[in-house]
Amino acid sequence: MRISSFRITGFAFLTFCLASFQINAQKTTTSFLESQPYHQLPITAIKPKGWLLDQLHIMQDGTTGHLDEVYAKVKNDNGWLGGRGDGWEETPYWLDGAVPLAYLLDDKVMKEKVLRYINWTIENQRPSGYFGPVTKEERVKKVLITPENCEAGEDWWPKMVMLKVMRQYFLASDDQRVIPFMTKYFKYQLQALKSCPIKKWSEWAESRGADNIMIAQWLYSINHDKSLIELANLIETQSFQWSEWFGNRTWAIGAATQQNDDHWMRRHAVNVAMALKSPSMNYQRTKDLKYLSQLKTGFNDLMTLHGLPMGIFSGDEDIHGNAPTQGVELCAITEAMFSLEEIIGITGDIQYMDALERMTFNALPTQTTDDYNAKQYFQIANQVQISRGVFDFSLPFEREMNNVLGMRSGYTCCLANMHQGWTKFASHLWYGTSAKGLAALEYSPNEITTKVGKTNTEITIKEITNYPFEDKINFEFITSKDVAFPMQLRIPSWCKEAVLTLNGREFKREKGGQVITIDRIWKNNDKLILEFPMEMxxxxxxxxxxxxxxxxxxxxxxxxxxxxxxxxxxxxxxxxxxxxxxxxxxxxxxxxxxxxxxxxxxxxxxxxxxxxxxxxxxxxxxxxxxxxxxxxxxxxxxxxxxxxxxxxxxxxxxxxxxxxxxxxxxxxxxxxxxxxxxx
Incomplete structure (x- = not known):
């Protein structure tokens, strides 16, 4: 029950009610967070190095850094800057990768560029809490958008993407404007959804409600407002029932056998990629173990029936079986990666850590050009030519452009959405733990600086490696004083036995397929080496x-x-x-x-x-x-x-x-x- 529903009869009673509410909210929130094994760290804590940094610089010089200059749809009269141009998903898609890139590279020009859109969005939030591009009703009829007049607004879906952008921005900048901005919007949304449900404008929002739930629950972990849980429950009831579908297996069988127009949005590969996080969001909110079971059943069915060697499921655009001649959309890869990054934090399940690694190092890099200015809408596992054609795709397109490498070839959603793959992977190399420790769950060259342990001591760890192209990962510790904290390390399932060396002496050997914890007092200049023998x-x-x-x-x-x-x-x-x-x-x-x-x-x-x-x-x-x-x-x-x-x-x-x-x-x-x- 929210305080606003109480009848206030006196100051003392109000004080008692406030105290009771805060205690109960804190108890709920503490449970909410402590039961989650990992959480994302500030984006600026991680500094990519080596080959990964080279990849990010390529993106900086290419479309990630310059899409607003080279792509007319984003460049011209942009709706997210108050214009009449793109007010749909593509500008937020681009920002969802450009924002973390700007802060991972500490690039002043890119920060200023993305801040134009963020500032406009925050500063032009309506008094009711509604936000986004100026709607037709606002522009033509000068109406005010309120929960009672929600039909004057526009589709929920692009706002879900912009909410993701705002969370990325907050995790990078700690700009406190984001919290009241989201709070006002979610209060508007909770009331508006009762007369303007999630599917009012499109099935895109209905199929992707988990992205909205994700941000509402993230905000709840900060401000403890129970109305956000009410909102998450409401969105779940109005959205596609992915958790149920993943768990009952009928969906997986139907998706494997049908390629017609019936319920195609339930088979749309990008919808599926986004929906993977849905059961984990339901579990995060309810702690009901059935959702973890549904996730595992659905993911295993998906990869069994539709999995391809490079670690992603087929989807051209429908998920389309496991023949090596089926295609997969680039958006499906980047969205599946992000879903896995969220799932890892909530479940701590190594299966999803291994899946993220395989997808990232195999499926992701092949689908863009060296300069990151062109992409394939669909890649094929056994791809003996890249050319115009219809191939075996469920969406061949009359212009036959879905397989070629072009900036605007196929649907341009992927031109906008391809930027979050590498950037979010880089920002999820490390996770924080509830025990004030660190977890290295994905591996690539980088350096992390953060505070750890009960003493909240700052530490820098240099991860020196050419992984995945070599089998050794060197961790070098830099700290002004000794600090005790637990460090968790993933031993990949493909590795039979890992060898750990500490300060020049063999420390231990561990079997693959587990996350191990080293809980010790770490000292300045400590050196830990992980060796994963790679067998063919x-x-x-x-x-x-x-x-x-x-x-x-x-x-x-x-x-x-x-x-x-x-x-x-x-x-x-x-x-x-x-x-x-x-x-x-x-x-x-x-x-x-x-x-x-x-x-x-x-x-x-x-x-x-x-x-x-x-x-x-x-x-x-x-x-x-x-x-x-x-x-x-x-x-x-x-x-x-x-x-x-x-x-x-x-x-x-x-x-x-x-x-x-x-x-x-x-x-x-x-x-x-x-x-x-x-x-």
Whole structure:
């Protein structure tokens, strides 16, 4: 019950009620936070280094830093600056990645750029709490938007994205204007939803309500206002019932068998990627374990029925089975990554940590150009050419532009939304713990400075590594005084046994598939080394295909590339990419039986200016293979040869054994990653 519903009969009674409310709210909130194993740290605490910093600088120089200058929809008369231009999702999408990038790099120009939109949005919030671009009703009829007049507003969905932007901004800047801004809006929304429900304007908001719930519950963890829990419950009842669908399995079966127009929004890959966080949000709010079960069932079903070797599920645009010829939308990757980052904090489940790693280091980097100015709307696992065509996509588009590399090719949502992938991954390399410790749950070169332990002592930890391209991670501790705190470390499930060395001496060995805790007094100049021996293995995928893996990376056939530039009237310049050599190889059965005996690996130094392309690939694997003469592309699609139940292709195979080269999937544009197996 909120205080406003009490009848005040005297100052003493009011004081008692206020005290009682604060105690109860604090008790609820403490439970709310303490039961969550991890929380996000301020974005400025983490400073990317090495190859990851190179990637962020590429984005800074490319569209992440300049989308408002090169993309007319965002550039011209922008609605989020008071104009008549884009007032939908694309400007907030871009900001959702540009804001953390500006603060991760401490870039003054980028900060000033993103602050224009943030300041306008905060300063132009309506008295009722409503915010966003000026609506048609406001502009033409001069009406005031209130909960009673909510139909004068516009779709809930773009505001959900801007709320995410505001949280990113708060975590980077600690600007206290964000809290009252959100508080006013959520009070408006709680009342307005009763007559303008979440689906009033579109199914986009109805299918993505979890993003709205996420921010309401985050604000609740700060201001303890129980009306936010009431709001979260209301949004959940008005939104797609993802938790129930994930848990009862009917949804997964239907999504695997139907590609028609019925309920297609329930199969839309980006909706699904966002919805992954929905059960965890319900669990965070209710502590009902059924939601964790529903999440696990849904995620496992999704990856079993639709999973691809590079760690993401298919989605072109519908989720579309596990054949290596299906596509996946770039937005689905970045949104699935963010959902996993949220899920990790709430559940502490290593399955989702491993899934995030695989998705990030394999699926994400391949779908953009070196300069981060062009992207593929859909990538394909076994992608033997990048070109115009309809391929096997459930959304082929009449202009046939969904597979090419272009700034405006396919839907431009991905041009705006691709920026949150690397930036949010970088800001989630470390999490804070309720025990005032730190958790390194994803690994890449970086440096973190934060306060830890009961003494709230500042510490800097340098994470020196070229991971995932090498198997050692060095942690160097810098502190002005000794400090006791627990440090948690993920031992990936692919690692059989990790070796930990502390100050030059072996400290312990730990099995893979767990998060370990080292609770000790850390001293200045302490050095901790994690070593994850990377063994070569193979994994089974759609149509009995096999993928070669080593550590967190999956490997694809190295094919020299032929790039061709084109132009399409409506969608502008684009690139096609074709292989210069044959791709129709099957892996020898002996590789599956004994990968170590038949595969050789060569590791090269990481280049100073790192780029995810063939020229910079630091690892090559040599494998024996034979050509399959009848495996040919049809309309650009390399349909998988059929294997029998033993996993062997029984058609014609050339007798000659050849040595083929494989590189990590993320460095390729054209490739085979899911191979048939031959005798």
């Amino acid at each position: 293995t193979t994994s089974n995928w759609g149509r009995n295909s096999r993928t070669i893996e080593r550590g967190p990376l999956v490997y694809a056939l190295k094919l020299e590339e032929k790039w061709e530039k084109g132009n399409q009237k409506e969608e502008g310049d684009y690139f096609s990419v074709y292989p210069k050599s044959d791709w129709n190889y099957g892996l020898l059965e002996n590789i599956v039986k004994d990968p170590k005996a038949y595969l050789t690996v060569e590791v090269k130094p990481i280049s100073d200016k790192f780029v995810w392309n063939l020229q910079h690939a630091p690892i090559e694997i040599t494998a024996p293979a034979k050509k399959i003469p009848n495996w040919k592309a049809v309309d650009g699609v390399a349909h998988q040869p059929v294997s029998d139940r033993t996993g062997i292709y029984r058609g014609e195979v050339e007798q000659k054994t050849e040595k083929i080269k494989l590189v990590p999937y993320g460095f390729t544009k054209v490739r085979i990653v899911a191979f048939p197996v031959v005798k």
